[in-house]
Amino acid sequence: MSVVLAAGGNGFVAPGPADFEFPPVFGFVTKPMLIVVLGAIVIAAFFYAAARNPRLVPGKAQFIGEEIYGFVRNGIARDTIGAKEGMKYVPYLVTLFVFISVLNLTGIIPPILFPANSRIAFPLVLALISWAIFNYIGIRRQGFVGYFKNMMFPPGIPWPVYILLSPIEFLSTVIIRPVTLTLRLTLNMFAGHLVLMLCMFGGAFLLGQGGLLAVASIIPFLFAIVLTFFEGFVQLLQAYVFTLLSALYIAGAESEEH
């Protein structure tokens, strides 16, 4: 029976990269763009509501806002960059964390169901901002020559190793860092969304076949539910990883030796 299904004209078509392309809603504006604008509005409104009327005993919104801010400030900025130097970068890191989290979580929030960060443009811009910031800080702190000297020629190594080490260090800092930041976030969201789509489309297809196959559709739907929770966890984890790596790169540029 399965052979007939696969050979039939209306067989199951697995979701692929084409499912991440959307027709424009109006003009050149597509669904991911609208999600980003909506996300930015929601974040701004939430933090405005949280910080508008601060009380000694916080309300719900203020408590959540402070928890997020405190998590990034203590868990990321203070632990990686330092208690004194790290505080300057807390606003950027909090913005990064919240923005990426919300754009990832749109993948499992029912009416939207598309992680905006699975389109490479958005993580790319965020990674380029982080890249520009840590290079700017490094050049300002250590001087243009000093920054590249500290990066490419770490002291305490026999000189022949530099022939191999210096190009690798240069490539890894200047080119590979932003590329991996972008790809990690994009492809995590891409792969996660693909697996969720596969479960849901597969379940819907089996349900449409009727009979015993319709009963079997319970399995993919069950997987879809479990994977939705797992995906939520991965989405928050990736937002944390992106922020943590940005903070580590800033910390490396901030200190003289690394």
Next chain:
Amino acid sequence: MNGTVDILGNLNMIGYGLAAIGPGVGIGLIFAAYISGVARQPEARGMLQAIAILGFALAEALAIIGIGLAFVL
């Protein structure tokens, strides 16, 4: 029905599956070390967690680059 099986699809995905073994083993080792570290010294959990997630992210980058190339190439 003449004894042959037609399989459609992209060979890249099999290559990706093989390539994912390496990062999979690496991530397993990282979290194994993290768990035993926390078991020996529970108060170091916060510090170890950041290091473990950093190592996880770096090892996972290989798998992620692999799936990217599997779709692109």
